[in-house]
Amino acid sequence: MWLLLNAAKVDALLVTHPANWFYLTGFTGESGALVVTRKGTTLVTDGRFVGQAKAETRRVRICQQEGTLLESAARVLRDLRVRRVGFDPARVTVSQWQALRKAARSRWQWVPAEGAVEKLRMRKEAAELAQMRKAAMLAGEIMEFSIGLLKPGVRENEVGAEIEYQMRRRGASGPSFETIVAFGERSALPHARPTGKRLRKNELVVLDLGVILGHYCSDITRTIFAGRASKRIRAWHKAVLEAQEAAISTVREGAACTEVDGAARRVLAGYGLDHLFVHGTGHGLGLEVHEDPRVARGQTQRLESGNVITIEPGVYAEGVGGIRIEDDVAVHAGRTEVLTRAPRQLIEL
16 A cells, blocks of 8 residues: 555555455445545445455454545545545546545645556556466357357357356356347447347348356457358458567567557458457456556556457448457466457358
């Protein structure tokens, strides 16, 4: 905790984001505000979660809120007599900010400390990486199972429901995001959600899924063709796979995220498909499915040992469909590790 406060140059840090207070304390409740100081850590929560907080945390003072959550957190800060209090402006609404300022009454200085905890979360420790391997392996198993569900006439939402059922049946607490199942022209929508559309012969299928296992997320995408793919579809899939391989080969400790993104784009440009790649090459992964670092154009942040990122280039053509291939990659000192396991070649059904 001392390192966290020193890095933010504050006497106390107010943490209001659930993933962050879980990371620091182990508390999984839905309501809370964490006050971190050099004297100790105090978790403010309402009466529904006091018992849970005591059971889940160690060396954390539990304070039951009286009045609003932020009023109670402000009282904790007043008792501690701190001068500089860090907060994350990206995690505080305007109304919350106004309530905090009112409660403070100029007793202390508010210091923006955006991403203070997230910077720690980016670098996974060995136990976290072990859990993420398990989550990635489970995602790959479910992906291979899901491909077997695809047959003409099946609905997107039927496949999506079965996928999320299998997640829980196999030990996951749930999906790390709403499962993407997109048939035909709808596969050109990068974030398509399952509908009642039925699968027809000679259509592309994009399956994008991830599980939460032991609090940690995984994320994997595969593209399938229901029938025999045309020469164009095969060429596009080949290009996306090569782009992914090029990006993965660029992942290493010290590499700038924009370099990894650029490796994928150069391959697609060589096929004349770069204009159909409409999003970044990847994103960080951990307690949340979208974390730092971002793997995209202009992102100069350098990869560090302990980072876990997705690599997911794709091409999307309106009226035709989309192709995306995604895997989770861990950065280690001197090497990289692909965590997800499932066939990446174009599967024709």
